Amino acid sequence: MSSKRIVIVTGGSQNIGLSIARRFQKSGATVICADLNPPQDNSLNFIATDVSNEASIMAMMDQVEMDFGHLDVLVNNAGICIETPIQDTTEQQWDRVMDINIKGTFLTTKHALRLMKNPAATAPAIVNISSIEGLGANPLHAVYAASKAAVAGFTRNTALEYGPYGIRCNAVAPGWINTPFNERLLAQYPDREAVDTEIEALHPAGRLGVPEDVANTVFWLASSEASFITGQEIICDGGRLAKLPLPKL
Numbered sequence: 001m002s003s004k005r006i007v008i009v010t011g012g013s014q015n016i017g018l019s020i021a022r023r024f025q026k027s028g029a030t031v032i033c034a035d036l037n038p039p040q041d042n043s044l045n046f047i048a049t050d051v052s053n054e055a056s057i058m059a060m061m062d063q064v065e066m067d068f069g070h071l072d073v074l075v076n077n078a079g080i081c082i083e084t085p086i087q088d089t090t091e092q093q094w095d096r097v098m099d100i101n102i103k104g105t106f107l108t109t110k111h112a113l114r115l116m117k118n119p120a121a122t123a124p125a126i127v128n129i130s131s132i133e134g135l136g137a138n139p140l141h142a143v144y145a146a147s148k149a150a151v152a153g154f155t156r157n158t159a160l161e162y163g164p165y166g167i168r169c170n171a172v173a174p175g176w177i178n179t180p181f182n183e184r185l186l187a188q189y190p191d192r193e194a195v196d197t198e199i200e201a202l203h204p205a206g207r208l209g210v211p212e213d214v215a216n217t218v219f220w221l222a223s224s225e226a227s228f229i230t231g232q233e234i235i236c237d238g239g240r241l242a243k244l245p246l247p248k249l
């Protein structure tokens with residue numbers, strides 16, 4: 001597989017997205033971060049994009065087509081979370097989360113497909129970032145959970161519809177990954193040190209995740225080594241979801 005693949009990472013300017021962008025860049029790929037804000041690392045290409053806005057996505061894809069002609073890999077990573085009880089969640093909050101997490105995944109995929117069907121694209125692959133919260137529940141995350149479960153469903157349908165064009169589509173469902181994304185949840189616990197130890201103990205792998213764990217999984221899924229894998233959601237959570245809770249002995 002050519003190392004000169006053209007890769008778009010939405011939300012690629014920080015944390016998990018940035019780590020994914022760097023993983024592809026390390027392999028020699030040309031990476032475009034499609035984000036609201038630019039990455040601090042200016043060795044990455046940046047196109048200002050709002051994934052909740054179709055016109056913005058179309059403008060970004062036109063730019064990629066003009067600069068590179070085709071697209072080999074799309075990583076739909078941009079996502080947000082809110083912390084609210086269902087009764088207090090406003091229609092605007094619901095729409096905002098859905099607009100970015102699932103509508104953004106849909107619209108970016110929709111407009112990327114044309115560039116990925118270009119004969120110059122090599123073994124094109126889409127990787128969506130879902131979450132273990134689409135598979136199990138955390139308190140106050142109902143909207144986020146619904147959006148991420150929807151990403152998993154959309155992944156399977158993309159694989160089915162575009163498999164005949166040689167395009168694979170999979171999702172990575174990260175568990176607890178140490179980024180500021182989780183800070184709002186952690187801030188609710190009075191004893192921060194105790195909660196860090198307790199969260200670590202939930203993981204059979206014996207540690208919390210780091211952005212590179214997700215980046216390596218995404219990179220592998222987009223590679224020829226995963227050429228027979230499509231329509232799947234790969235859990236990257238240090239075994240957290242596999243562990244059934246029991247009272248302490």
Ligand SMILES: NC(=O)c1ccc[n+]([C@@H]2O[C@H](COP(=O)([O-])OP(=O)(O)OC[C@H]3O[C@@H](n4cnc5c(N)ncnc54)[C@H](O)[C@@H]3O)[C@@H](O)[C@H]2O)c1
Pocket residue numbers: 010011012013014015016017034035036037049050051052077078079080100129130131132173174175176177178179180181182
């Ligand atoms: N951190 C975790 O523990 C964790 C766990 C499971 C899943 N995830 C998922 O991983 C992805 C990245 O998480 P993170 O921790 O790096 O989050 P983050 O908030 O640090 O980064 C998200 C990025 O998306 C960008 N973004 C937000 N709205 C956008 C929009 N409308 N258009 C374009 N870009 C936009 C932000 O600017 C930011 O660069 C998200 O989809 C998140 O749901 C994270």
